[in-house]
Amino acid sequence: AGPRHLMSIADLTPAEFSSIVRNAAVRKQAVKAGQTPPSLSTSLSGQTIAMMFSKRSTRTRVSTEAAVTMLGGHPMFLGKDDIQLGVNESLYDTSVVISSMTSCMVARVGPHSDVANLAKHSSVPVINALSEDFHPLQTIADFLTIHEAFPSSKPSGPGLGLNGLKVAWVGDSNNVLFDLAIGCVKMGVDIAVASPAGYGIPDKMRQLINSSAEGVSSPGKLSETMVPEEALKGADVLVTDTWISMGQESEQQKRLKAFAGYQITNDLAKRGGAKEGWKFMHCLPRHPEEVADEVFYSPRSLVFPEAENRLWAAVAALEGFVVNKGNLLK
Ligand code: CP
Ligand code: NVA
Numbered sequence: 001a002g003p004r005h006l007m008s009i010a011d012l013t014p015a016e017f018s019s020i021v022r023n024a025a026v027r028k029q030a031v032k033a034g035q036t037p038p039s040l041s042t043s044l045s046g047q048t049i050a051m052m053f054s055k056r057s058t059r060t061r062v063s064t065e066a067a068v069t070m071l072g073g074h075p076m077f078l079g080k081d082d083i084q085l086g087v088n089e090s091l092y093d094t095s096v097v098i099s100s101m102t103s104c105m106v107a108r109v110g111p112h113s114d115v116a117n118l119a120k121h122s123s124v125p126v127i128n129a130l131s132e133d134f135h136p137l138q139t140i141a142d143f144l145t146i147h148e149a150f151p152s153s154k155p156s157g158p159g160l161g162l163n164g165l166k167v168a169w170v171g172d173s174n175n176v177l178f179d180l181a182i183g184c185v186k187m188g189v190d191i192a193v194a195s196p197a198g199y200g201i202p203d204k205m206r207q208l209i210n211s212s213a214e215g216v217s218s219p220g221k222l223s224e225t226m227v228p229e230e231a232l233k234g235a236d237v238l239v240t241d242t243w244i245s246m247g248q249e250s251e252q253q254k255r256l257k258a259f260a261g262y263q264i265t266n267d268l269a270k271r272g273g274a275k276e277g278w279k280f281m282h283c284l285p286r287h288p289e290e291v292a293d294e295v296f297y298s299p300r301s302l303v304f305p306e307a308e309n310r311l312w313a314a315v316a317a318l319e320g321f322v323v324n325k326g327n328l329l330k
Helices: 014-032 059-070 091-099 112-121 136-151 174-186 202-210 229-232 249-258 264-270 304-322
Strands: 048-053 074-079 103-107 126-128 165-171 191-192 222-225 239-241 277-281
Touching: 014 136, 014 174, 014 304, 048 059, 048 091, 059 074, 059 126, 059 304, 074 222, 091 103, 103 112, 103 277, 103 304, 112 126, 126 136, 136 174, 136 239, 136 277, 136 304, 165 174, 165 229, 165 249, 174 202, 174 222, 222 229, 229 239, 229 264, 264 277, 277 304
Parallel strands: 048 074, 048 103, 103 126, 165 191, 165 239, 191 222, 239 277
Antiparallel strands: none
């Protein structure tokens, strides 16, 4: 069998997903307390991690480079103008060559098939650093953030002890949502999605999200609406993302019009009946049209711890897929 890759949260069993999130939490606590296990900083020593990014990135790039450094490896950033990929060389050739010289490829691409093809031909693990369909590293960080904000009464159960929580996503049905929704279903967290007509979850993706419930004893439920207020009822966490993802720039005018009324504000949360102690999350980068300053810069907002948690998510993903070769329950 070839190496195990991280393409989407859909690739993980609930136990594996919880284990990655818990490991991220353990590493964060230890390092912050000045109790870094000595083996941590040598786990990737002498190894190079290729980072192939065909799109801009702040958090994913910095967190991955910092995580590789923390594990004693060398992060090699390869932007779209640095390598032949896509312009002068095929995915197949690139994948075979780069994987013959490195221990892992972390790739940010356009179509999901690009990262899937890299993985298919790679002799080392490939980690999806954002494709048009999925953003698994973000979802790991998001569940670490939720886990910290809603400490469980059952900290050592098989999941993360988040059953019964409700997430409300108000905005575009995009890559960040899809993995988040899969994570929610697996962790027993209900997720309600409000998107305007024409911007809802594609049928195939809805099937994948709902199929994540298979084998889960009390899966979270996905519900969908076109009315933001409806999604917010009883929600513990309100989440959104940009309305214009990278690659959709030409649709800006059309999208701004379609999403009018979807800005997350205190008034919207109140009208929709979100829980009193509701929190706010956003993967960033953020624009004011999708969430008002009064929410984004308020004590309800988890956005900066959420961004920092990308580092711990990257550490846990690299340990799981590269150091432990996909044996995630170790
Ligand atoms: N959230 C996220 O992936 O941000 P970047 O695009 O800056 O990496
Ligand atoms: N949905 C956004 C996420 C960026 C981190 C995009 O794909 O551009």
